[in-house]
Amino acid sequence: MAVVTSELVLEALQNRFGSALLTVDYPYGMLTLEVTPEAIPEILRFLYDDEILRFRFLTDLCGIHYPHQEGKELGVVYHVHSLENNVRIRLKAFVPETNPELPTATTVFRSANWQERETFDFYGIRFTGHPDLRRILNMDEMSYHPLLKQYPLEDSTRTDKDDKYFGR
């Protein structure tokens, strides 16, 4: 059996989803692919089901915000791990701020459930097909998504702290 490496994973993905892969990079040795948001569930399903690749562990799922990337402001980063082959790869999908929607990964990984809720909570990214997309760590009444870059660390209405003393 062939030793599964990042290059082999990339080749398999390129053969299958050639047009869905946008960029390929290896920051600090980890294969990082930017893919189209619609293709995410199919790619994860393919990686999961493939008998050789066997990416059956969703390590991490989180959001990221780049306010200056026109049309691709919000991103979701997936880390998947093939335990048998010990290969980790990273997938990224970007969506526009005006309509932050992409399909859910809960159809492949149950662990995506809360992680997608967390991403929705902090970035407002909506995962279509998610069974129960609600806020998870913040209170339900909150009217904004706090990890977006436009929001300052502290509530700007506070008057009890004077920033000039803290050099901020």
Added chain:
Amino acid sequence: MSEKNLIHNQSLPDIQDYNTLNLGPTHPATHGIFQNVLKMDGEIILEAEPTVGYIHRAFEKIAEHRPFYQVTPLTDRLNYCSSPINNMGWHMTVEKLLQVEIPKRADYLRVIIMELARIADHLVCNSVIGVDTGALTGFTYMFQEREKIYEIYEEICGARLTTNIGRIGGFERDFSPKVWAKIKSFLKEFPAKYEEFMSLLERNRIFMDRTIKCGPIDAELALNYGFSGPNLRAAGVDYDVRVMNPYSSYQDFDFAIPIGTQGDTYDRFMVRHQEIIESLKIIQQAIDGLPEGNYFGKVPEFYLPPKEDVYTKMEALIWHFKIVMGETDIPVGEVYHAVEGGNGELGFYLVSDGGRAAYRLHFRRPCFIYYQAYPEMIKGSMLSDAIITMSSMNVIAGELDA
């Protein structure tokens, strides 16, 4: 003992009064701020709905506004039962970003501290399973031993629970003779006391009856739910970050990965028990093979120069100023680093744009991910089984809510 069958054998009438029970958020048996709204039929749980976020402290937002070395105290407050592992996991993430080599001695010292932290974490978890099954004695004994580990931390860094131990680059000072004496006396005295504690529970009929087949999960489901650490190994998957992706020279040590077979509370208990034994072996090997050399690496961007140099040498003064004022150059890039935390794979996903603070920092908090499976694991079991299932999963409120 699982009562799963009960639910299937009973023919429930269509219209029945179910009770709603609010377990938590401040119930003493939940050992933290966890709320579960349970739908009960008598004493059997039909549905559970966990609510999390009661102690959410916005660490990821704060981390985007703080220099890297000020993120270490935030990591303390994730899994506060094993803070040193979190601290060092974070330090290693930054070192990976900067691509610096750390001397072997610093690696070995880190291993000693991390394994002590693992012992402390597992001791709390295992003795609390005892408490929840009605055996308080073992808990009080084991807290005396945990106290000794905390005294070792205190001797190294001055703090006990939220340790902020070590620095990016290594340690701020070498271990003093007093630290070594404390570690050695711990290694000498602990095994006998631990054996005594285990003899109370390991083959105890009542304990075994309560924990075997309680809250089981099979390997495939556990992987799909993103389990890691002792909980995954109890289900029979031998995934350990220390072996799979060795960090901090773990490849130098000879240790086994204990695994269970049926993923129930007893297996989780026994996996933790075996891991304590393995951790003791690792510490002994690290002490025996401790290399000579420096206890910190060359990381001038973050490692403060010695104070006497700052007062007398120009270069040290400049570096000191640059570090404190945040003028150091940090590479642009993104890096994921994982360590084997007390309860699973603790990951740090760090995106740096070259600025003083992280552009994005995400903590992969193991218990946030595997706690999702809790409703499924307790469905159809008795309320008292749900309590020990939760304590055996080692869910830490601080880590859950970030």
